[in-house]
Amino acid sequence: MGIDGLRMTLVDVAREAGVSLATVDRVLNGRPGVRGPTVTRVKAAIEKLGYRPDPIASRLAHGGSxxxxxxxxxxxxxxxxxxxxxxxxxxxxxxxxxxxxxxxxxxxxxxxxxxxxxxxxxxxxxxxxxxxxxxxxxxxxxxxxxxxxxxxxxxxxxxxxxxxxxxxxIDHTAAGRTAGTLMGRFAGARSGPVGVIAGSLSLRDHVERQFGFGQVVGDEYPALRILPTRVGRDDRERTRVAAQAILAEHPDLVGIYNIGAGNQGIADALEEAGRTREVILIGHDLTVHTRRLLLLGVMDAIINQDxxxxxxxxxxxxxxxxxxxxxxxxxxxxxxxxxxxxxxx
Structure with a gap:
């Protein structure tokens, strides 16, 4: 940077070194045709002024992309x-x-x-x-x-x-831990099973969220029992079927943590079972659909990434x-x- 804090240009370097703009360009790009003492003078000017090439301008000048x-x-x-x-x-x-x-x-x-x-x-x-x-x-x-x-x-x-x-x-383990804390806090004094639905356990983000959720619930909320994770492939219908099975098998279900997408499918299953207000639902990502589910009170919390x-x-x-x-x-x-x-x- 120069004394006045403005970004230096090739024109400034050429003026300081007492050479032409073309000479400065040759030195910067290592092209032949410039005498040793002149190269030294140009480099000294670059050092003094703190000149830093603008790669975008250089690319534009040479037609690159x-x-x-x-x-x-x-x-x-x-x-x-x-x-x-x-x-x-x-x-x-x-x-x-x-x-x-x-x-x-x-x-x-x-x-x-x-x-x-x-x-x-x-x-x-x-x-x-x-x-x-x-x-x-x-x-x-x-x-x-x-x-x-x-x-x-x-x-x-x-x-x-x-x-x-x-x-x-995001840090998906931290996101899962956040979901676990929210589930435990919302559950309060209730005890019973909690369902978990993932898009795929081959997706690392889903595995890490599951791990973080299990850490917090297992360590801090012993009254809650995490059920085996079901897979919905982030598809509304598959996720609905998974939620239906969880609800049918566990009449005392406390909540569902949806690791991936397909929250509307879970909402459909809860409505069909008449348990919308009874079962805590925590999921991910603020969309037009999850926003509506939050406003309706179907979902309790959304963990979002921008x-x-x-x-x-x-x-x-x-x-x-x-x-x-x-x-x-x-x-x-x-x-x-x-x-x-x-x-x-």
């Missing part, structure tokens, strides 16, 4: 639909920096389908962000991409043993990796929000 691919789930999961919309918005934000995003969808619950999508990433992509499944074949596909020089950011759900550069999402923040963060991280720009870690931390009917935004 970056292209990223976001791999998102298929299906009717409203949160994932919102995430897709947020990625589209993030794409418009970075387009002015000649960085472009393509969106592809696949069944992320199917490791072969997801791995095939990752293996099919073409060579013109500089980075990939993927809602990932923690599976050996998916891990190998991510490692292969990184080995080819493609930056990878896992999104929402992680594969921490892979070579991916970043995970963009899809817009996650999409923008993944785009920023991939772009920063390609340009060499610094990353502000605090800006990229995805926080956990808790919403009740009383504090809805």
């Amino acid at each position: 970056f292209r990223f691919c976001f791999i998102l789930p298929t299906g009717t999961n409203t949160f994932m639909t919102n995430l897709g919309d947020a990625v589209t918005e993030a794409a418009s934000l970075i387009a002015g920096q000649r960085a472009f995003i393509d969106i592809r969808q696949t069944d992320v619950f199917d490791p072969d389908a997801l791995a095939t999508a990752l293996e099919g990433i073409e060579s013109h992509y500089h980075g990939v962000s993927v809602v990932a499944l923690d599976h050996p074949r998916v891990r190998a596909a991510i490692d292969d991409l990184v080995g080819r020089g493609v930056a990878v950011a896992t999104l929402v759900s992680d594969v921490p043993t892979s070579r991916r550069q970043w995970y963009v999402g 899809p817009g923040h996650q999409a923008r963060s993944a785009a920023r991280l991939l772009l920063a990796h390609c340009t060499g720009e610094p990353i502000v870690a605090a800006q990229e931390r995805i926080r956990i929000d808790i919403f009740l009917r009383d504090n809805l935004p």
Whole structure:
């Protein structure tokens, strides 16, 4: 930085060194045709002024661009639909920096389908962000991409043993623990079973939420008994069937913790059983559907992660990796929000 705190430009460097702009450009890019003493003078000017090249301006000048691919789930999961919309918005934000995003969808619950999508990433992509499944074949596909020089950011759900550069999402164990605390607090003096429904136990985020929930309920609320986890694949109808079975088998059910999507299916099952006000329902992600369920008193609490923040963060991280720009870690931390009917935004 210069004395007045403004960002220095090549013009400032050329003026300080007493050379032409073209000479400064040659020195910066290591091109021949500049005498040794002149190179030394230019470098001294750069050092004195604290000049730092602007990678975006440089790329624009040379007609370069970056292209990223976001791999998102298929299906009717409203949160994932919102995430897709947020990625589209993030794409418009970075387009002015000649960085472009393509969106592809696949069944992320199917490791072969997801791995095939990752293996099919073409060579013109500089980075990939993927809602990932923690599976050996998916891990190998991510490692292969990184080995080819493609930056990878896992999104929402992680594969921490892979070579991916970043995970963009909340701390899911903490989210599960939060759900456990809320369930225990809402239950009060009641005792009995609590149902758990996950989208898939192959998704690391769902496994970590289940683990955190079990930790808190098991340690701090012994009057509550956690039932074996059922799987609904984030599908409304499958989740409804899972909830129906839990309700039929446990007339003394205290609550249901829905780890994934499909909350409307659980709401349908509770209404059919006439137990809407009796059974505590805690789930994830604020959407138009879960907002309505909170307002109606069907759901008691929602643990939220901001899809817009996650999409923008993944785009920023991939772009920063390609340009060499610094990353502000605090800006990229995805926080956990808790919403009740009383504090809805």
